[in-house]
Amino acid sequence: MDYIVAGELPAELGNLNLVEFVVNTNGLSGSIPFSMFNISTLEIMDMAVNYFSVYLPSTIGFSLPNLEELHLGGNRLSGVIASSITNASKLTELDMGNNFLTGTIPNFGNLRLLFIIGGNNLTGESSRFFSSLTNYRYLKLFDVSSNQLSGVLPASVGNFSASLQIFSAFGCNIKGVVPAEIGNLSRLEYLLLDSNQLTGFIPNTIGKLRSLQRIDILINKLEGYLPLELCQLSNLGDMDLSDNMLNGSIPDCLGELKSLRNVHLGFNKLESTVPLKLWNLNDLLRLNLSHNSLSGNLPSEIGNLNIIFDIDFSWNQLSGNVPSSIGKIQSMVSLSFAHNRFQGSIPPSLGNIINMQSLNLSFNNFSGLIPKSLEELRHLEQLDVSHNRLEGEIPTGGRFANFTAQSFIKNYALCSETQQQFRSCGKVHKRSRSKNVVSDHTFDCKNTKIERIAQSEISLRLGWRRISYRELEEATNAFGESNILGSGSFGSVYRGILSDGLNVAVKVFNLQSEQVRAIKSFATEGQVLSTNRHRNLIRIIGCCSNTKFKALILEYMPNGSLEQWLYSHNYFLDMLKRLNIVIDVALALEYLHHGHTFPIVHCDLKPSNILLDEDMVAHVSDFGIAKLFDEGESTAQTKTLATIGYMAPEYGTEGIVSTSGDVYSYGMMLLEMYTRKKPTDEMFGEEMSLKSWVSHSVDENTITEVVDTNLHGREEENFSKRDQCVSSILALAIECLTDSHTERINMREVVVRLQKIKAMFLAR
Missing domain, CATH: 1.10.510.10 (Transferase(Phosphotransferase) domain 1)
Structure with a gap:
């Protein structure tokens, strides 16, 4: 069993003739004793992923002559990286990523395997900086992401290490084009250049990166066509080129890349039809083509995507009927065809997709009835068929009792005996309607009703995990004070590490003082965050809920508030x-x-x-x-x-x-x-x-x-x-x-x- 070590390091450590010092992924805090930077025998120093806060000594490169590996990433280090570090001639691995370091990046010349300084506030002129990297002949991992490297990617980037496997420079304010010479990095497996200001075209030489497994160049200003040379990347598993200005059609040959698992081309200017060969990617897991100008019909071959769980074709110009073969995709969890021109009836076969949790067919021209088969979707948490030409009775079985009128508004002639906003379906039934003044849930003081409302609002959502109280107790050191990230009127938030190693923030609601308010807050926050996805909203990972304890498990934000x-x-x-x-x-x-x-x-x-x-x-x-x-x-x-x-x-x-x-x-x-x-x-x-x-x-x-x-x-x-x-x-x-x-x-x-x-x- 692994144990988490907390507290501060004793200064006496600096008196030992250590060769290796490894305390990574713990709860250690305070300053690293300066005496440790004078242990001349030290070859490996690994203190990554703790809470150390310290300025690195200016003599670091002179006092550690035998240092080969330095791992200080994921802490709270501040100040500059002293240029003396380049004098540590044996240093082959350096990880100072995800700290608060500032100043310019020194010119490291001896690193052979690992260079990670991403996630800081370091500065530098990218042309000069990347040109200096031609000395890194054996480097395998290079990460300078989320620093402020003004300038462009120079052509000399192609002279970088022939051994390089990961090149990560996202969020660096890099401008200019992606140089054609990047195709020289023949062993590259990951190319991460997203969230920059890159312009121009995707170079044809990208096809030379035959080992490439992941390419992320999203959130830039790239234009032009998707090069056919992408189809030469036989090992490509993840491709994200979304949020650019790419135009033209999707290359038909992408359907020959059997290795593809995740394809994101949303928020571009792509047009024409979805290529037929794309439906041959039997192992595809995610396909996002949203916010483009794609047109044409969906073929019956869409049913070939038999293990996909997320399809988003929203905000295009697709038309015709949705083929019934879509019901073969029983693995699908989320499907959005919103804001298109689909017509005909909603396929009853959608009721066969037993794992469906989110279905959005809004803003189309669907007509006829809402299929009763959708009542069989026992995991369905989000449904939107609004703004169509649907008619007939709104189903009431299955999960339909949980959907509000917003899911069905602006249709041709829907009726309901349970949704007061719609006309009756012909049965004689008198009902009184009360005008809602406040758009919120109604809570009374009976615990049973409070609990019922909370459970209906916080039931398992898209991608959520059910996490037991015991696991949370272990993850947060029994909700110990050392794990508290913050507190307020709602309760407290604790840092935790789940059994699978995932860092999370556990928001525990105080049910002791104001139970009604706490449960209402729990339900509201769960409803908002479960039905909304955005890069700048906190994400819910899971929940723990019973009559005496309620908590939301949120993604952990290491840089605080x-x-x-x-x-x-x-x-x-x-x-x-x-x-x-x-x-x-x-x-x-x-x-x-x-x-x-x-x-x-x-x-x-x-x-x-x-x-x-x-x-x-x-x-x-x-x-x-x-x-x-x-x-x-x-x-x-x-x-x-x-x-x-x-x-x-x-x-x-x-x-x-x-x-x-x-x-x-x-x-x-x-x-x-x-x-x-x-x-x-x-x-x-x-x-x-x-x-x-x-x-x-x-x-x-x-x-x-x-x-x-x-x-x-x-x-x-x-x-x-x-x-x-x-x-x-x-x-x-x-x-x-x-x-x-x-x-x-x-x-x-x-x-x-x-x-x-x-x-x-x-x-x-």
Whole structure:
């Protein structure tokens, strides 16, 4: 049995003549004793994945002459990597990834196997940096992802190590084209260049990478056709080229790559039909072609994808009937044909897909009845057949009792005896209808009813795991204080490691003090996060629920909260990181407000509810008091108060909840991010607020007096560009804080404005 070691390292370790020191993946914290960096006999130092926080000594390369492997990744190291480290002539493996290191990247010249510095805040000019890598003749793994490497990928990247297997440089602000010379890396297995600003075409030389198993170049600005040479990658298993500007057709020959397991080509400009050979990929697991301009019919061969579990063809121009052979895919968990031109009846054979958990057929031209066979889908948690031409009675068996009217609205002639929003199917039945004022669940004080509602809301969702209390107890060290990540009125959040080694955050709801409120919060958060997927929303992994204990198991965010980064002296957010975070949060709110038939309002947006993953990507969390609107609603009323200082005026005084309230909270968060002042700071009162203080400085063009002093002097060479950027953001924040909620801008406008501000800031 493995044990997790916690506490700090004793300074006396530095007195030992150690050759190897390995304490990786534990709960160790504090500083690494500087004396350990003077153990001249040390060959291997492995302290990765702990909680160490320390500056690396400037003499590190001189005092460890025999060091061969240095593994310090996944900690909280800060400061710079001293250039002296290049004097450790025997060093062959280096891992300092996922820390808080800053400064420029030294020119390592002797590494042979492993070089990982991704997930920091290191800087460098990419052309010069990558050109220096031609000395790394035996390197197998190279990772500089999520650093700020301005510039381009030079042609000299093709002279990199002939042994290289993994090349990871995602999220590095790299511009320019993917050089043709990258095809020289003949043993490359993973090519990860996503989330950059790459332009131009995918080079034809990509076909020379015959060992390539995974290619990720999503979220860039690539254009042109998908090269036929992709079909030469006989070992390719995962291909993600989504979120670019690729056009033309999907090469028919991709259907000959029997190794393909995951294909993501969504959010491009692809057109023509889906190639027939694609349906021959019997071992395909995921296929996402959403948000393109694909047309034509689906053939019966779609049934050949017999082990696939996720198909997303939404937002295209596909038409015709959906073939009944689709019912052969019993492994499928999620299917979306939304926003196309499909017609005819919904195939009853869909009822054969026994594992289906999410089915979206909305915004098409489907007609006829909703098949009764769908009642057999016992795991179905999400259903949307709205905006079609369906008629007849809405089924009531199976999971249909759990679906709201939103799943069926805007159809030709649907009727129901259970859904009050629809006309009766002809039976004489009198019912009273009460007008809903608040779009929320109704809870009474009987524990049995509370539990029933909570269980129906939190039943096993798409991709969720049921996790026992005993496993959570073991994962969190019996919910020990050393594992607490944070706490609030809802309860506490603990860091945990599940039995399969997965790091998670366990949000335990306090059922002792306010049981009704806690269960309601548990149910609401579960409902919001289980039915919404977005890069900038926190993801639920599983849950644990019984009458005495309720917890949500969330993805672990190793970089903590935005509040922690703003107010801790150990961390620093530069201009670009702050800009990326505010855009991430804006994109999440835009999705919640405008990415659904009806909006979702967070209701409690603030820095402590913004969490940062290992790549410093922001994720909005804590949906315990969120509001989900019904058809036709744009505002609601509530008695639940959010956090003072971030609430919109109409929320605090009248309990009015709307998407505009989130916009107000977002505006307040923008001010806080760039001033490092909370709206409840003691300097503010009746005579002056955070809003009026900043508004006056914007009007008087004196923003340097209110901007976070940590930003001063950090980027002096770009002070003019920095001030212009901050001024634009603060002006946008003031617009978000307009007193009248009907006059505030919406999050779509906010996102557009921020993207323009970022483009101006990055312009050379």
